[in-house]
Amino acid sequence: MKEKIIRKPQLGTWLEGLRKEYEIWAPVKKNGLVLFHPIESAKEIHFDFSNTKKTAKDLFFPQSEVLFSFRGGEIEKKADMVLEKPRIILAIRPCDAKSLALLDKVFDSEDYQDPYYVERRKGTLLLGMACTHPQTSCFCTSMRSGPFEKTSLDLLMVDLGDEKYLVEAVTQAGKDLMGKDGSFEDAQEKDRERLAKVKKQAEEKIKSKVVIEGLEEKLDKIFDSPFWDRVHQRCLGCAICTYLCSTCHCFALLDERVNSLEQRVRSWDSCMFPVFTLEASGHNPRISNRERIRQRVMHKFNYFVKNFGETACVGCGRCIQNCPVNIDIREIIEEIENEQPLPS
Amino acid sequence: MPDNEKQLREVAEKLLIDKKVDLIIGYEKGTLPLRTRPTFIREPEETKRLVWNSRCENNLSFYLKTVKEKVGIVAKGCDSRSIVGLIKESQVKRGDIFIIGVPCPGIIDKKKIEDILDGRELLEGVESDSQILLKAEGFEETLDKDKLLHASCRSCRHRNPVLYDTLVGKEISQPQTDEYSDVEEFASKQDNERWAYFNDETSRCIRCYACRNVCPACYCPQCFVDQSLPTWFDRTPHLSDTLIFHIIRTLHTAGRCVDCGACSRVCPMNVELRMLNKKTEKDVKELYGYEAGTNLEELPPMATFKIDDPQEFIK
Numbered sequence: 213m214k215e216k217i218i219r220k221p222q223l224g225t226w227l228e229g230l231r232k233e234y235e236i237w238a239p240v241k242k243n244g245l246v247l248f249h250p251i252e253s254a255k256e257i258h259f260d261f262s263n264t265k266k267t268a269k270d271l272f273f274p275q276s277e278v279l280f281s282f283r284g285g286e287i288e289k290k291a292d293m294v295l296e297k298p299r300i301i302l303a304i305r306p307c308d309a310k311s312l313a314l315l316d317k318v319f320d321s322e323d324y325q326d327p328y329y330v331e332r333r334k335g336t337l338l339l340g341m342a343c344t345h346p347q348t349s350c351f352c353t354s355m356r357s358g359p360f361e362k363t364s365l366d367l368l369m370v371d372l373g374d375e376k377y378l379v380e381a382v383t384q385a386g387k388d389l390m391g392k393d394g395s396f397e398d399a400q401e402k403d404r405e406r407l408a409k410v411k412k413q414a415e416e417k418i419k420s421k422v423v424i425e426g427l428e429e430k431l432d433k434i435f436d437s438p439f440w441d442r443v444h445q446r447c448l449g450c451a452i453c454t455y456l457c458s459t460c461h462c463f464a465l466l467d468e469r470v471n472s473l474e475q476r477v478r479s480w481d482s483c484m485f486p487v488f489t490l491e492a493s494g495h496n497p498r499i500s501n502r503e504r505i506r507q508r509v510m511h512k513f514n515y516f517v518k519n520f521g522e523t524a525c526v527g528c529g530r531c532i533q534n535c536p537v538n539i540d541i542r543e544i545i546e547e548i549e550n551e552q553p554l555p556s
Numbered sequence: 557m558p559d560n561e562k563q564l565r566e567v568a569e570k571l572l573i574d575k576k577v578d579l580i581i582g583y584e585k586g587t588l589p590l591r592t593r594p595t596f597i598r599e600p601e602e603t604k605r606l607v608w609n610s611r612c613e614n615n616l617s618f619y620l621k622t623v624k625e626k627v628g629i630v631a632k633g634c635d636s637r638s639i640v641g642l643i644k645e646s647q648v649k650r651g652d653i654f655i656i657g658v659p660c661p662g663i664i665d666k667k668k669i670e671d672i673l674d675g676r677e678l679l680e681g682v683e684s685d686s687q688i689l690l691k692a693e694g695f696e697e698t699l700d701k702d703k704l705l706h707a708s709c710r711s712c713r714h715r716n717p718v719l720y721d722t723l724v725g726k727e728i729s730q731p732q733t734d735e736y737s738d739v740e741e742f743a744s745k746q747d748n749e750r751w752a753y754f755n756d757e758t759s760r761c762i763r764c765y766a767c768r769n770v771c772p773a774c775y776c777p778q779c780f781v782d783q784s785l786p787t788w789f790d791r792t793p794h795l796s797d798t799l800i801f802h803i804i805r806t807l808h809t810a811g812r813c814v815d816c817g818a819c820s821r822v823c824p825m826n827v828e829l830r831m832l833n834k835k836t837e838k839d840v841k842e843l844y845g846y847e848a849g850t851n852l853e854e855l856p857p858m859a860t861f862k863i864d865d866p867q868e869f870i871k
Contacts, residue, residue, distance in 0.1 A: 245760070260674070445596045450770070482764075536821070536822035537614060
């Protein structure tokens, strides 16, 4: 029997044991925001949340990262060890865990392995928390994920109510984490029945359905359509959707000086910024928000599909919740489906 | 409010039919509960999309910087003052716009609603004249709208638009507000306490630039943060760089900011820097007797020099 039960009051004891070997990151609420923070005790964890404001990608692909430092043309210091201690990310949502599988295609592929990203991925265990209360903006079930999905997770925890979590090992590493502690009991039949009920309720709560069948082909046909003139009008051209997106991964490589040391830094960049495609000549191929929104949609739903075989979106809904002018990707996709291609 | 909404739609429709404008910029219903969003209407029959309620929070005037058509724009009190600012600074021609003024008793702050719901998702909100019913899973409560107003709305002294071509509804009463009480209270704290507050707020900033992009007063073709010769700011969000960005943006908008509150509303990380803007607004009023966006004649103090400008800083 793979499934185990841990009672909520015991969680602290288990985590205390794990903290000897691992740095534990969990959702913490501060200033009205729930974000992943390293924690010292289970008391700091905030479990009553739909999803963290920023995504799990931050923990593998940080907003800014020094790749190496140099002085006078000589490389002085490579950032050789990124993680001091192995990490556990506790209560990551299945959509965010799935986003890491998508980012792996970029940062840990057959052709390219980003050593900074790879080291973080290898040194981190993901303990997922199933989504029992998806939001109205969630559409993970349309994006090959779901509130109880196990992709990329080592363990999946489910709040069964009644002061209990059901815990299921997904990998051997996850199983080993549980084996080290006496706080776990075997799950009973009634626990499994409760699990099935809670899972069904959660999946039914996700009313938002988005059809991605045929989207890639349709986008090929409407690249020059006046459809894009309508879509972009409200857009501010800020970076909220890209920075808070679990799968967006564009970055800039810049040399920055700190005191007398030059550093080559990799920082998040956003295709929604005008300067993203500004060329040294002064020409900007994506001259307005029209081209930039089109680019964002094409990248996620067309180019990424062509390059990696999957859509670069997990349906977490953060872009919908946080866009200051309520640009809704679900609406855009629906309009794309309805758009007539221009006669060729 | 519902009467105003009906009248607003009629006004907009007539403007399009009579071809007085080619485009109406107003608010429509959003895709999330209690959300509205900017909308762009060019056909008269589409004007039935327009809404007017306590959640019409965007300041639409910033779209005037980029539209090329003749525009009818829905403007609350604060928005109309932004428009005055844009006209004065030659960013918009008065003759190219038709201002549909709407008196506004204040906008409800979505972040206050989130605080009250404490993690529950808002499923529905039903507005009445002075109250709002909030529904979430296992939660239903009716609250006074007054308690949920955005901070800028609570200190607002221009509920009625200051410039308009037509007014929807009647002018509303303007209660006395002690608009700088929170600034004064904050300014009375020790300097290390105030410094700690700004550092703490800034530490969450992710440099998405939503605050800058949504601001009607920010229209530089090249913003100082995007310059590379010289590079004033690294891309890395060092705390010192980020704080300086916000301080400089406050200085660039000093005497021009109308405290519409859009910057703090759009921030995804709940960074609250309104104190800075409000303090400079107070200073400008005290030093130069000037309030942004109230008339078309007076130039902003940072753009003019008068021989009798106060000079107490010269000791």
